Amino acid sequence: MTTDRLVVVTGATGRQGGATARRLLAAGRPVRVLVRDTTTRTAKALETAGAELVPGDFDDSSSLPAALEGAAALFAVPPVAFGPAGSDVEREFARGRALIDAAAAVGVEHVVFTGIASTPGRPGGSEGKKRIEDHLHERIRSVTVLRPVRFMSNYLGSTPIGLDGIVHGVHRHIFPPDEPVQIIAVEDIAEFAALAFDQPDRFAGSLELAGDAPTPAEAVAAISAATGATVCYEQITHAEAAALNPEIAQVRERWAAGSRWHADIEALRIIHPGLRTLADWLAESGAALLRKRLLETA
Numbered sequence: 001m002t003t004d005r006l007v008v009v010t011g012a013t014g015r016q017g018g019a020t021a022r023r024l025l026a027a028g029r030p031v032r033v034l035v036r037d038t039t040t041r042t043a044k045a046l047e048t049a050g051a052e053l054v055p056g057d058f059d060d061s062s063s064l065p066a067a068l069e070g071a072a073a074l075f076a077v078p079p080v081a082f083g084p085a086g087s088d089v090e091r092e093f094a095r096g097r098a099l100i101d102a103a104a105a106v107g108v109e110h111v112v113f114t115g116i117a118s119t120p121g122r123p124g125g126s127e128g129k130k131r132i133e134d135h136l137h138e139r140i141r142s143v144t145v146l147r148p149v150r151f152m153s154n155y156l157g158s159t160p161i162g163l164d165g166i167v168h169g170v171h172r173h174i175f176p177p178d179e180p181v182q183i184i185a186v187e188d189i190a191e192f193a194a195l196a197f198d199q200p201d202r203f204a205g206s207l208e209l210a211g212d213a214p215t216p217a218e219a220v221a222a223i224s225a226a227t228g229a230t231v232c233y234e235q236i237t238h239a240e241a242a243a244l245n246p247e248i249a250q251v252r253e254r255w256a257a258g259s260r261w262h263a264d265i266e267a268l269r270i271i272h273p274g275l276r277t278l279a280d281w282l283a284e285s286g287a288a289l290l291r292k293r294l295l296e297t298a
Contacts, residue, residue, distance in 0.1 A: 011077030064102035096132030
């Protein structure tokens with residue numbers, strides 16, 4: 001695919017979509033970003049960087065064909081949907097299906113879909129993502145599926161349920177402290193997306209993505225050293241996971257049973273030699289962002 005052909009990016013005000021839009025713009029590729037609100041600060045920043053803004057909503061399928069008209073390719077990040085009982089698989093699939101059907105209707109040639117890393121017995125990472133992948137292969141001829149593991153930028157997060165991120169110097173998660181956990185920088189997801197748009201035939205199919213695999217104890221030690229702030233790790237118990245959300249408890253059980261992410265990091269580094277380790281991400285931007293975040297939550 002030549003670099004003058006338009007790519008539509010969804011989820012551009014989020015982490016993966018934003019990183020991908022900026023990476024494609026930096027390479028000189030025409031980019032249109034699909035956003036619900038074209039007036040937000042993040043959307044305006046992308047417009048300043050050279051992106052075309054177009055309004056669209058996954059829950060309003062009639063808004064999608066016009067947003068995709070004239071595009072050669074699509075970076076697809078259908079948003080996860082949640083209900084009272086947790087993930088709303090039907091709504092998530094409906095959103096993904098609407099986007100894919102609109103892309104097929106206007107003749108989009110290549111779709112890069114970003115889902116969730118696989119584990120043994122769960123090739124699509126989740127039911128909703130797997131159903132979207134299946135529909136994508138039915139409707140679009142040229143498909144690349146990226147399956148990233150946990151983001152390095154998750155350390156910057158703050159969730160109402162007290163899981164992930166760093167709160168009062170503590171990082172809490174489901175993982176054992178002394179076992180490796182694969183992670184990836186969203187900027188590297190963008191790099192693989194750019195490679196797929198440049199070489200769709202080479203990157204047809206799916207690719208499990210990770211850039212490093214520190215243990216949680218090693219990760220907080222690296223963060224402490226890079227930021228100058230003491231950060232410790234705490235594994236939540238099964239009872240705590242169940243109290244937070246039954247789905248979290250199920251993931252913890254599967255992880256304890258050996259169901260792990262399995263990206264081939266060394267092979268990925270041959271494809272993308274600049275693949276970031278945690279130390280790379282911290283030196284590049286993570287430490288400064290974390291230092292600010294830790295001061296805010298101290």
